[in-house]
Structure formats: C-alpha cells, structure tokens
Amino acid sequence: MAGGGGGGSPTLLNTPTWALASCLKKHRKTALFEAVEKLKSVLMQLGFLSLLLAVIQRPISKICIPNRITNSMLPCNRVLLDSTKTIKERELASVQNSQDHCASRGMTSFMSQIGINQLNNFIFVLAVMQIVYSVVTMALGRAKMKRWKRWEDETKTIEYMAANDPNRFRFTRETTFGRRHINKFTNMIPQLWIKCFLRQFFHSVAKTDYLTLRHGFITAHLSSTNVLNFQKYIERSLEDDFKVVVGISPFMWLIVVIFLLVDVHGWNIYLWVSFLPLITVLVIGTKLETIVAQMALQLENQESVVIGSPLVQPNDSLFWFNQPQFVLTLLHYTLFINAFELAFFVWVTWQFGISSCYHEHVEIIVVRVVLALMVQVLCSYITLPLYALVTQMGSHFKSALLEEHITQAIKHWHTEVKRKKKNKLQELESPHYSVATTKITSPEIKLSDSTHEIQEISEESPKVNIVHPNESQIGVD
Incomplete structure (x- = not known):
C-alpha cells in the first residue's frame, strides 16, 4: 500500500483503513472492534447531517420572517455584534442581501446560507470533540488502572493466601476493609455521604477495596475452582462500555438544538451548563464510594466475625433504580455535555475569532474552560476507575466473563485434541498396536448467576478400532 516501493516505515497516509480493524480482530478485541464500528456510524451520521443541510440550505434561506422577530433572542448584543463584524463579514452580508429575495420584501431570512454553513461546521467540531474526549477519558482511566495488575498478581502469592486463610477468625471491624469503612460516623447517612464525598479525592480505590470486591465477585458468580484474572x-x-460512550444518540442531538435555542445574550446559559458535568461527576463518585461503604456496613450487620477474607454481597439494590448501567448512562451524557462545552469554545474561536461577541466576558470563558478541564481530570482519574470496579457489584455478571471462560475452555479443548491426536499417530508408528478408544472431554465450566449454572460440556469423539497391519483392515465405527 505504500507508494514508490521504497524503504522506510509507511506513514499514516499510506496505512490502509482496514489495518486497525484487522489488528483488533487478530488480538480478539471484539469490544474495541465494535467501538470502531460505532465510530464509523457516528461519522456516517455526521456525513448525513452535512448532506441534509447542503440540500435544504436554499429552501431554508428562502423562508422569510419579520425583522422584529430577528432582533429578539440574539446570542450577542446587537450593538456589540455590529461593531465586531469584520470587513469580510460586512461584504458577505451585503452580497447576500443583494441576492436575498427576503430583503426585497422588507423581511429577513430565517437562516442564511452562511449561517447554515457555520452550523454545519459546528456539527463537525462537536462530533470530533465527542470522539476525542471519550477516547482520551478512557485511555487515561485505563492508564491509572494499570496498577491494579500488581494487586491481581499478589493474589497468587503465598503471603496473600496465608493472610486470607479460610481457617482464620477475625472481627469484621479489625479487618483492613472494616477499618477503612466502619466507624462511629458511618452509621449516620449525612456523615457517610460527606466522608465518601471527600474520600473520592484522596485514594479513591484502595488495595483492600479491590481485593475484597474481587473476592465477593468470584464467590457470587464463580465456583471455587475457577481462577479469574479480575483486572483483565x-x-x-470497560471495552464493552466504551462502545456505548463514543456514540451520539438522537436525544443528544436534541439537547444540542435546545442549547443553541436558549443561547440568548444576558442569560449566560453556557456558564450554568458548564457546572452540570462537574456536579454530576462529583455525585457519581460519591455514590460509588457510598456503595462500597454500605457493603462494609452490611457485612458487619450480618456477622461480627469473619472467617478468612471479608465476603461482601453484590446486589443491584445498592445502585440507583436497581440499575448499575444507569451510572454508565449518566457518565455518557456528562461526557457529551462537557464535549459540547469544549466544542462550542473551539468552534466560536475558529469561526468568529477570539475577539468576537461570544467572548465578550473573558472571565466567563476562562471559568468554562477550567471547569471542562477539571471534569476531564476527575472523570478520568477518579470516577472512571471507581465505576469500572464498583459496577461489578451488581447481581449479574457481564458478558465479558462468559466470553473469557468459553475462550479458555475452547483453547484447552483444542490443546487436548492435538495432544491425543499426536499420541495416536505415535501409536500408529510403533511396531505394536493396541485397540484404543479416544474420549475427548472439554474442561469444566461453572458459572453461577443466582438461579442458573453452565454445566460441564463433554463430547465423545468417534471410536477408532485399529487392527494389526497383517490383516490389512481398519475398522471405523
């Protein structure tokens, strides 16, 4: 695909568009591959909207409305708007007025062709910003969660097994998990929420939280013989959730239309909207911390003495509306609104310049940009890791768990088939043959989800009866 056939590494321009998808398929990153497909659908929506605006821009520009209506609900002050117009904008406006049939009737076009082109540019900037913002948030969040790999590796050590000896008795409050979450203030709801609100800023996910929630998840959904890499x-x-976050739903486009309609000079709507993602992220983080604390309190209420590791009970009732996925929906809309804030700032600066009437109050612009960056940091380094861990404490496991065990079972099964086939060939090549019967049994898969289990799957291969070569006969049943 690289042109010229010369040496050197190919650049991005010479890289085929299917390379990323092929790489994801090769490494069995099915969820990420579906996320790439979702990105393609978002870009297709963008192309469709651009095409639609290009088709209807002339009919829309011919819709005439009275001048008194056009002077109401303006995003900028009329005097400031006229004074900040550049020479090029005045020339374009004069040319358009000379060709506008509404001007000859003493009226104004509902939306000029220039305005429709500017709106088209905004849709493009918003879609790109939503994709970039989601990718950056997920990448930073996963980078922070890399340290969980050390905690996962520790569960295989002798020290961990000795510390969590199933014959060891301890008071619930004396465990590391109990000392972190149980004290005299946690029994009162206001103090509990205040404590959890502050905790999300300092060591939001502790090692004891990870190990305790891991133990509770495995005990609730897997048999004791299963070995699970919880971090993986x-x-x-998270990859499954990523394909949801990168999308833009029709309701989100409706939110954009509403924001553009209420952008009236003096209302400062975008300033108040910029606080909404920050408040939502802080509330989500506090709620997730509260869920962990509530599991610790439930553990103490059920049994004051624990045997081995503290055993928490995953339950949907701990989450809003008994729906752990509702947290993902809130995060999705929070990321979108924050991306809208940044996209609007970039679009206004690019389309109208830094000295436009949109930037009339510099202090408001600074506050909006700072809040957007704060939400980016909080969501990436605090809320997302908390969400990834705590939402596993629902009553049901996610499909990623089933996919992993089925993949491991098939791989093990395939290895057994190859080994037995190799042994059979060695027997055929040996001077003495014996009648053999081959039986291939898949590895045991046990996943329990409240009321059902996936039982052991086994299959017998066809029986092969081998006769001595002197008889010149091989019988296959």
Missing part, C-alpha cells in the same frame, strides 16, 4: 475482566468490561 474489568478491562474487557
């Missing part, structure tokens, strides 16, 4: 499972679950 969380990463795969």
Whole structure:
C-alpha cells in the first residue's frame, strides 16, 4: 500500500483503513472492534447531517420572517455584534442581501446560507470533540488502572493466601476493609455521604477495596475452582462500555438544538451548563464510594466475625433504580455535555475569532474552560476507575466473563485434541498396536448467576478400532 516501493516505515497516509480493524480482530478485541464500528456510524451520521443541510440550505434561506422577530433572542448584543463584524463579514452580508429575495420584501431570512454553513461546521467540531474526549477519558482511566495488575498478581502469592486463610477468625471491624469503612460516623447517612464525598479525592480505590470486591465477585458468580484474572475482566468490561460512550444518540442531538435555542445574550446559559458535568461527576463518585461503604456496613450487620477474607454481597439494590448501567448512562451524557462545552469554545474561536461577541466576558470563558478541564481530570482519574470496579457489584455478571471462560475452555479443548491426536499417530508408528478408544472431554465450566449454572460440556469423539497391519483392515465405527 505504500507508494514508490521504497524503504522506510509507511506513514499514516499510506496505512490502509482496514489495518486497525484487522489488528483488533487478530488480538480478539471484539469490544474495541465494535467501538470502531460505532465510530464509523457516528461519522456516517455526521456525513448525513452535512448532506441534509447542503440540500435544504436554499429552501431554508428562502423562508422569510419579520425583522422584529430577528432582533429578539440574539446570542450577542446587537450593538456589540455590529461593531465586531469584520470587513469580510460586512461584504458577505451585503452580497447576500443583494441576492436575498427576503430583503426585497422588507423581511429577513430565517437562516442564511452562511449561517447554515457555520452550523454545519459546528456539527463537525462537536462530533470530533465527542470522539476525542471519550477516547482520551478512557485511555487515561485505563492508564491509572494499570496498577491494579500488581494487586491481581499478589493474589497468587503465598503471603496473600496465608493472610486470607479460610481457617482464620477475625472481627469484621479489625479487618483492613472494616477499618477503612466502619466507624462511629458511618452509621449516620449525612456523615457517610460527606466522608465518601471527600474520600473520592484522596485514594479513591484502595488495595483492600479491590481485593475484597474481587473476592465477593468470584464467590457470587464463580465456583471455587475457577481462577479469574479480575483486572483483565474489568478491562474487557470497560471495552464493552466504551462502545456505548463514543456514540451520539438522537436525544443528544436534541439537547444540542435546545442549547443553541436558549443561547440568548444576558442569560449566560453556557456558564450554568458548564457546572452540570462537574456536579454530576462529583455525585457519581460519591455514590460509588457510598456503595462500597454500605457493603462494609452490611457485612458487619450480618456477622461480627469473619472467617478468612471479608465476603461482601453484590446486589443491584445498592445502585440507583436497581440499575448499575444507569451510572454508565449518566457518565455518557456528562461526557457529551462537557464535549459540547469544549466544542462550542473551539468552534466560536475558529469561526468568529477570539475577539468576537461570544467572548465578550473573558472571565466567563476562562471559568468554562477550567471547569471542562477539571471534569476531564476527575472523570478520568477518579470516577472512571471507581465505576469500572464498583459496577461489578451488581447481581449479574457481564458478558465479558462468559466470553473469557468459553475462550479458555475452547483453547484447552483444542490443546487436548492435538495432544491425543499426536499420541495416536505415535501409536500408529510403533511396531505394536493396541485397540484404543479416544474420549475427548472439554474442561469444566461453572458459572453461577443466582438461579442458573453452565454445566460441564463433554463430547465423545468417534471410536477408532485399529487392527494389526497383517490383516490389512481398519475398522471405523
């Protein structure tokens, strides 16, 4: 695909568009591959909207409305708007007025062709910003969760097994998990929420939280003989959630239309909207911390003495509306609104310049940009890791768990088939043959989800009866 056939590494321009998808398929990143497909659908929506605006811009520009209506609900002050117009904008306006049939009737076009082109540019900037913002947030969040790999590796050590000896008795309050979450203030709801609100800024996910929630998840959904890499499972679950976050739903486009309609000079709507993502992220973080604390309190109420590791009970009732996925929906809309804030700032600066009437109050612009960056940091380094861990504490496991165990079972099964086939060939090549019967049994898969289990799957291969070569006969049943 690289032109010229010369040496050197190919650049991005010479890289085929299917390379990323092929790489994801090769490494079995099914969720990320579906996320790429979702990105393609978002870009297709963008192309459709651009095409639609290009088709209807002339009919829309011919819709005439009275001048008194056009002077109401303006995003900028009329005097300031006229004074900040550049020479080029005045020339374009004069040319358009000379060709505008509404001007000859003493009226104004509902939306000029220039305005429609500017709106088209804004849609493009918003879609790109939503994709970039989601990718950056997920990448930074996963980078912080890399340290969980050390905690996961520790569960395989002798020290961890000794510390969590199933024959060891301890008071619930004396465990590391109990000392972190149980004290005299946690029994009162206001103090509990205040404590959890502050905790999300300082060591939001502790090692004891990870290990305790891991133990509770495995006990609730897996048999005791299963070995699960919980950190890898969380990463795969996050990949499944990523394909939801990068999308833009029709309701989100409706929100954009509403924001543009209420952008009236003097209302400072965008200033108040910029606080909404920050408040939502802080509330989500506090709620997730509260869920962990509530599981610790439930553990103490059920049993004051624990045997081995503290065993928390995953339950949907701990989440809003008994729906753990509702947290993902809130995060999705929070990321979108924050992306809208940044996209609007970039679009206004690019389209109208830094000295336009949109930037009349510099202090408001600074506050909006700072809040957007704060939400980016909080969501990436605090809320997203908390979400990835705590939402596993629902009553049901996610599909990523089933995919992992089925993949492991098939791989093990395939290895057994190859080994037995190799042994059979060695027997055929040996001077003495014996009648053999081959039986291939898949590895045991046990996943429990409240009321159902995936039982052991086994299959017998056809029986092969081998006769001595002197008889010149091989019988296959």
